[in-house]
Amino acid sequence: MKESVGISPFMYPCPVVAVGTYNAEGKPNLMTVAWTGVVNGNPASISISVRKETYSYKNLMEKKAFTVNIPSRQYIKEIDFIGKTSGRNTDKFKETGLTAVRSKIVDAPYIEEFPVTIECSVLKAEDLGLHTIFIGRIMDVKVCSDCLDEAHMPVTEKISPIAFIPGDGSYYVLGERLEPGKDK
Amino acid sequence: MKESVGISPFMYPCPVVAVGTYNAEGKPNLMTVAWTGVVNGNPASISISVRKETYSYKNLMEKKAFTVNIPSRQYIKEIDFIGKTSGRNTDKFKETGLTAVRSKIVDAPYIEEFPVTIECSVLKAEDLGLHTIFIGRIMDVKVCSDCLDEAHMPVTEKISPIAFIPGDGSYYVLGERLEPGKDK
Numbered sequence: 141m142k143e144s145v146g147i148s149p150f151m152y153p154c155p156v157v158a159v160g161t162y163n164a165e166g167k168p169n170l171m172t173v174a175w176t177g178v179v180n181g182n183p184a185s186i187s188i189s190v191r192k193e194t195y196s197y198k199n200l201m202e203k204k205a206f207t208v209n210i211p212s213r214q215y216i217k218e219i220d221f222i223g224k225t226s227g228r229n230t231d232k233f234k235e236t237g238l239t240a241v242r243s244k245i246v247d248a249p250y251i252e253e254f255p256v257t258i259e260c261s262v263l264k265a266e267d268l269g270l271h272t273i274f275i276g277r278i279m280d281v282k283v284c285s286d287c288l289d290e291a292h293m294p295v296t297e298k299i300s301p302i303a304f305i306p307g308d309g310s311y312y313v314l315g316e317r318l319e320p321g322k323d324k
Numbered sequence: 325m326k327e328s329v330g331i332s333p334f335m336y337p338c339p340v341v342a343v344g345t346y347n348a349e350g351k352p353n354l355m356t357v358a359w360t361g362v363v364n365g366n367p368a369s370i371s372i373s374v375r376k377e378t379y380s381y382k383n384l385m386e387k388k389a390f391t392v393n394i395p396s397r398q399y400i401k402e403i404d405f406i407g408k409t410s411g412r413n414t415d416k417f418k419e420t421g422l423t424a425v426r427s428k429i430v431d432a433p434y435i436e437e438f439p440v441t442i443e444c445s446v447l448k449a450e451d452l453g454l455h456t457i458f459i460g461r462i463m464d465v466k467v468c469s470d471c472l473d474e475a476h477m478p479v480t481e482k483i484s485p486i487a488f489i490p491g492d493g494s495y496y497v498l499g500e501r502l503e504p505g506k507d508k
Contacts, residue, residue: 142441142466145478149362150442150465151339151370152394152485153498177361178333178490179373182454186335187371189363210336213502220504257326258334263452268459270366275452281334282326294329296489296496301336303487303498305480306362312480314337314487315499318397320404 149175153303156311158222159188160207160240160249161199168240168249170232171196172223174304175271176208184278186258189271195227200262200274205246208276210256212300213313219302220311245279255284255299333359337487340495342406343372344391344424344433345383352424352433354416355380356407358488359455360392368462370442373455379411384446384458389430392460394440396484397497403486404495429463439468439483 154174161169175189186208190197200206211219218236225232233240239252243259250257260276287298296314303312338358345353359373370392374381384390395403402420409416417424423436427443434441444460471482480498487496 141469142436143469143472143476145465145467145472145476147368147462147464149365149368149370149462150440150478151360151362151392152440152480152483153337153339153487154361155335155337175362175364176335177338177371178335178359179371179457180359180452180455181333181375183452184331184333185452186333187361187363187457191365208335216502216504252326256334256336266450268364268369268447271364273363273371273459275457278331278333280331281329283329285325285327288327288329292327292329294334294491296336296492296494299336302502303337307478308480310480311502311504312498313500313502314496316497318400318486318495318497320400320495 149306151306153305153312156219156302156304158209158211158219158251158254159196160209160251161196162203162248163199164202168233169196169199169227170222172219174306179275185263185275186260186278187273187275189273191271197272201265203247204262205248206260206262206276207243207248207250208258208260209251209254210299210301212255213302215254216302216311255287256294257282333490335490337489337496340403340486340488342393342395342403342435342438343380344393344435345380346387346432347383348386352417353380353383353411354406356403358490363459369447369459370444370462371457371459373457375455381456385449387431388446389432390444390460391427391432391434392442392444393435393438394483394485396439397486399438400486400495439471440478441466
């Protein structure tokens with residue numbers, strides 16, 4: 141038996157990522173986003189949804205570029221901090237000690253320390269209400285050398301990504317890998 | 325040091341859900357979707373991205389409604405099967421033994437057995453290339469009674485959702501819960 145729990149933005153699980161942008165003066169900023177995901181296979185694209193009031197919104201509209209930086213579990217404090225502060229009054233790179241690297245492909249900074257970076261060019265922005273959805277065409281994906289196997293493929297267990305649950309704002313690591321052919 | 329792994333749709337992790345739709349004759353269908361996520365807080369909305377060639381695409385365009393059904397780990401076989409078959413030649417409810425329930429809120433069926441159902445009305449559909457993104461306004465969220473706590477809030481450990489990794493098509497359960505204030 142199912143019961144209504146009312147209307148709110150549920151999904152199990154969400155990713156949780158740090159979005160990197162530059163402001164008009166080229167100062168790098170970071171924003172934590174869980175309203176993100178793949179939206180298209182070709183051209184390969186992801187979306188991020190951002191409130192108009194945020195500092196990053198203006199950067200996104202001006203630069204039409206962003207990076208998505210996927211944290212490993214060791215950066216749980218940093219991703220939580222980046223989500224609870226604003227670039228208006230906080231230099232998030234300085235406060236976290238994370239290193240901003242200028243992308244050679246899009247006009248946005250990425251985080252050196254996080255294991256995966258997706259560099260995106262904004263294809264379109266659409267106002268949905270509280271949030272604006274930015275569709276970002278993937279221009280490149282970069283992965284830390286330590287997280288690649290011998291075939292140059294990313295290894296999920298080495299990336300050790302974090303899952304986010306919107307309902308109670310909790311974070312989880314990934315657990316056991318399921319084998320559909322075996323597991324029940 | 326980061327290395328390029330080329331352009332493809334990466335995200336760590338994605339959700340993986342079964343989307344329920346009716347065809348013109350009212351026959352229920354299911355489709356597995358990992359290109360999904362929250363896109364707006366108000367009106368609370370999620371997106372699903374679907375290829376035009378799929379059976380569900382036609383249903384979505386005609387009915388302008390869908391449900392998102394979140395599997396628990398015990399349904400890994402079913403979610404994998406639903407993703408590898410087409411409603412054109414397979415009755416996925418019959419083959420999996422899952423129960424189709426007619427939503428009272430939107431013109432779409434949901435899965436009785438999966439722990440969470442999100443009932444959605446299509447606000448807009450936009451062709452992005454290979455995939456079309458459907459923005460669904462959340463009309464209700466339903467959770468199995470067994471997965472609610474005494475305050476009527478969903479309990480993630482009881483829902484036991486599945487995470488999907490696009491790079492290698494692998495599935496994971498959630499593991500340890502992280503506490504940003506404590507964990508490092």
